[in-house]
Structures are given as C-alpha cells and as structure tokens.
Amino acid sequence: MSSPQAPPVDTSVTFQSLPGDILGLILDHCPDLDTFLSCIATCRAFYDVFQSAPKSFARNLVHRLIEPSLLPEAILVFCARSYRTRHMSDLPLAVSQILSWRNDEQRPNFLNLWSLRQAISALRLNAIISTLAGELATSHLSKFEELSDHKQKLPSEQELRRINRALYRYEIYSALLPRHAHDSDEQSQGYGAAQLAFLGRASAWENEQLVCVYEALWRRVAPAYNDLALHDITWGCSCATYAVELGHPGVEGLLERGLRSVFDIAHAETYARRYELIGTGALMPDSKNKFLLSAFRKYRYSVLSTPPGSAWTETVFPLDSDQGPERFWIWSHKHWLGHPEEERRMRVVAQDGHENMRNSGCVFWDEERLDDSGILGRDWVDLGASDDAIRSAAPSREDQIETWRERMELYMKGKRGYWPLRRERGRNDRMKCGGDQRLSA
Numbered sequence: 001m002s003s004p005q006a007p008p009v010d011t012s013v014t015f016q017s018l019p020g021d022i023l024g025l026i027l028d029h030c031p032d033l034d035t036f037l038s039c040i041a042t043c044r045a046f047y048d049v050f051q052s053a054p055k056s057f058a059r060n061l062v063h064r065l066i067e068p069s070l071l072p073e074a075i076l077v078f079c080a081r082s083y084r085t086r087h088m089s090d091l092p093l094a095v096s097q098i099l100s101w102r103n104d105e106q107r108p109n110f111l112n113l114w115s116l117r118q119a120i121s122a123l124r125l126n127a128i129i130s131t132l133a134g135e136l137a138t139s140h141l142s143k144f145e146e147l148s149d150h151k152q153k154l155p156s157e158q159e160l161r162r163i164n165r166a167l168y169r170y171e172i173y174s175a176l177l178p179r180h181a182h183d184s185d186e187q188s189q190g191y192g193a194a195q196l197a198f199l200g201r202a203s204a205w206e207n208e209q210l211v212c213v214y215e216a217l218w219r220r221v222a223p224a225y226n227d228l229a230l231h232d233i234t235w236g237c238s239c240a241t242y243a244v245e246l247g248h249p250g251v252e253g254l255l256e257r258g259l260r261s262v263f264d265i266a267h268a269e270t271y272a273r274r275y276e277l278i279g280t281g282a283l284m285p286d287s288k289n290k291f292l293l294s295a296f297r298k299y300r301y302s303v304l305s306t307p308p309g310s311a312w313t314e315t316v317f318p319l320d321s322d323q324g325p326e327r328f329w330i331w332s333h334k335h336w337l338g339h340p341e342e343e344r345r346m347r348v349v350a351q352d353g354h355e356n357m358r359n360s361g362c363v364f365w366d367e368e369r370l371d372d373s374g375i376l377g378r379d380w381v382d383l384g385a386s387d388d389a390i391r392s393a394a395p396s397r398e399d400q401i402e403t404w405r406e407r408m409e410l411y412m413k414g415k416r417g418y419w420p421l422r423r424e425r426g427r428n429d430r431m432k433c434g435g436d437q438r439l440s441a
C-alpha cells in the first residue's frame with residue numbers, strides 16, 4: 001500500500017514575502033514617479049516600507065530623477081514657494097539669501113529633506129521644464145538655422161541644460177517675488193531692490209538667457225490670450241486689447257502664474273480649453289508689475305547708473321565649461337570694447353535691436369555650434385530684425401473697436417461665450433453667437 005503524498009510546497013515569491021530591505025531597494029530603483037506612486041498605492045508591503053522612512057525615500061527619488069546639475073534650482077523653487085514676508089523691505093535680503101543657498105555648503109540641512117508631496121511637486125515641475133526646454137530648443141534652432149544659413153544638429157546636453165536652468169530661474173522668480181500692486185513708495189522700492197538682487201547674482205549672458213526664455217514663453221502664451229481678447233463676449237464688453245507688445249498686462253498676468261499654468265495655456269488647442277484656463281469676465285488676467293519685463297528695465301537703468309569701476313556681485317551659478325555663451329555675448333557687444341562705457345554696457349540685457357539673436361537662442365549655444373555656423377565672423381547688425389507673427393496677425397484698431405461694439409450689444413442681450421470676427425463668419429457653421437465654449441478656435 002503506497003504512502004500518502006506530501007502536499008506540494010508553495011515556492012512562489014510575492015512582494016509580501018520579501019524582506020523590507022529588498023522592497024526598499026526596489027522602491028529606490030523605480031524608473032519614474034508614476035511607477036513609484038503605483039507601488040506604494042497598490043501594494044501594502046511597499047506602502048509599509050515607504051512609511052518606515054518617507055522623507056528618505058522621497059529624497060532619494062528627487063535626487064535620482066532630477067539631473068544633479070539642476071537639483072539646486074529645484075531646491076530653490078521649493079525655498080521660494082515657502083518664503084513669506086510681512087514687510088516688502090525684507091524681500092531684497094531674502095532674495096540674496098535664498099539664491100546663495102544654491103551652494104551646497106551654505107544650504108540649511110532641512111532643505112535636503114523632502115516630503116512626498118514636495119517630491120511629487122518638484123518632479124512634475126521638472127518634467128514640465130524638461131518638455132518646455134526641448135520645445136524651446138527646437139524653436140530657437142529653427143530660427144538659428146535661418147539666421148546662420150547652416151543646417152543645425154540636435155541640441156547638446158549642455159545646451160539643453162542651459163535652457164532648463166533658465167526656465168528654473170523663471171519659476172524661482174515667479175514664486176519668490178510677490179504679484180500684487182504696491183500701495184506705497186516703500187513697497188515699490190523694496191520690490192525693485194528685490195528684482196535687482198535677483199538679476200544681480202548672475203552673469204550678463206545668464207540674464208540674457210532668462211530674457212530669451214521670457215520672450216519665448218510670451219510668444220507662446222499671447223496667441224491664447226488674443227483668442228479670448230478677440231472672441232469672448234464678456235472680454236469685448238471690457239474692451240480687452242489684442243496683445244502685440246511685451247509688457248501687455250493681460251499676457252504678463254498669465255506669465256506670472258508660473259510654468260505649470262504657462263505650459264497648460266501654451267498647449268491648449270481649443271478655444272474652450274483656453275477659456276477654462278485663462279478665465280473670463282472679472283477673472284481677466286492683469287499684471288500690475290509687468291512681471292519680468294519690469295525687472296529687466298530696472299536692471300538696465302541700475303547698471304547704466306552705476307559709477308565706473310564699481311564691484312559687481314559674483315554669479316551664484318557654476319562656471320560654464322563651454323565658452324559659447326560668453327563668447328557670443330562679447331561678440332554681440334564688441335562695438336563697446338574699448339569704450340569708456342564698456343564695463344556697464346557689457347552688462348545690459350534685453351536690448352532693443354537684439355530680438356532676432358534672442359529669438360534664435362544664440363546665448364544658449366556651444367562654441368562648436370557657433371563656430372560651425374560662422375556667425376561670430378559677421379557683424380551683429382547684419383542679423384536683421386526678427387519676424388513677428390503675432391503683430392502681423394493683429395487686427396486694426398478700427399476692427400477691434402467694431403468687435404467691442406458688437407460684443408457689448410450681445411452682452412446686453414444676455415449672450416456669453418464665443419463670437420466670431422466679421423471676417424470669420426460663414427467659414428464654420430458651428431461658430432454661433434453667444435455660443436458654444438467648446439468650439440475650436
């Protein structure tokens with residue numbers, strides 16, 4: 001008589017059966033944020049291990065997924081968002097202090113600790129910045145190719161890193177400097193001093209990189225604003241003007257919301273989506289401070305008013321191993337070399353007449369690209385003026401006034417939503433008076 005068979009032994013391995021240190025290693029090797037979140041959200045074993053040291057896992061995640069050279073900028077964004085001041089006079093010192101924390105040795109230890117919520121915010125912002133950097137690089141290279149008349153290769157890692165850093169500086173500025181109107185001269189002076197402190201901690205070409213990013217984002221957001229300015233009935237009743245110039249308060253009001261909002265608005269493909277993101281009626285965007293543009297103008301005035309021979313604050317950013325941006329900057333200002341005003345003029349940014357060079361992203365490019373293009377052997381005057389698609393598409397003043405009148409009449413009749421311009425009527429039967437906010441622009 002045969003003996004009874006032993007029950008089969010279960011040799012399968014589950015996450016629940018793995019030791020905690022192995023689960024921790026798996027979490028620390030998740031390839032992206034979504035995978036990490038899925039692990040701790042769907043598996044109790046992973047969740048328990050994460051809860052044993054949440055800030056350690058969050059820190060490891062941030063330090064692994066954000067490029068080391070850009071991690072200090074991500075930390076500064078966190079600092080800028082956390083900072084609150086009761087007195088505008090304290091803001092300039094706070095700006096200088098926070099920017100100095102880019103240096104690891106001067107940074108308080110608590111800034112190296114991340115909650116999961118902070119880590120998620122930092123990584124999602126980093127993803128937005130990375131996407132925008134790639135898009136801006138493509139746009140700038142397209143213009144640079146026209147400018148240099150040479151076929152351009154893909155951007156290098158160093159070139160993309162410069163654009164990423166400029167975008168991070170944009171976000172730090174929008175988070176750190178307040179966005180409200182200043183009711184007193186003291187508040188206005190404090191705000192202006194903070195703007196100068198922000199730009200004063202970077203080299204001239206690094207500030208010009210920030211100008212490039214600001215103008216590129218302006219060109220991407222302005223069409224969405226203009227779509228509502230020309231078509232929304234409520235905005236017509238408020239006489240919203242078409243934006244053609246940098247500094248338009250409506251577009252500046254969108255830009256100062258930060259990169260997450262700018263990214264969504266720039267990628268909105270329909271009138272309905274733009275309407276949802278931008279707001280309407282009493283929610284019309286309006287910048288009292290003209291955002292970064294006022295900072296560039298104040299900085300230019302401050303630089304030109306500085307006595308010759310004055311000491312300049314050193315940049316907080318690491319020395320660029322490639323001399324391309326600096327060489328381009330010197331070349332584009334060579335007409336000032338040897339001039340009594342040379343020292344000051346070499347620090348002025350956002351100059352008129354340099355728009356085409358900024359539109360082509362010249363201060364982002366490596367030496368190799370600049371040398372291959374032959375652009376440094378030309379006179380900057382020969383580069384010509386930048387084309388302006390936004391201005392060329394602008395309606396006449398008379399057309400704007402006419403559409404205001406039409407939309408005011410519709411508003412008084414209780415109509416709201418989209419209203420086509422006279423020249424657009426008949427092209428799309430779905431574009432009807434007062435209408436459907438889901439219509440494509």
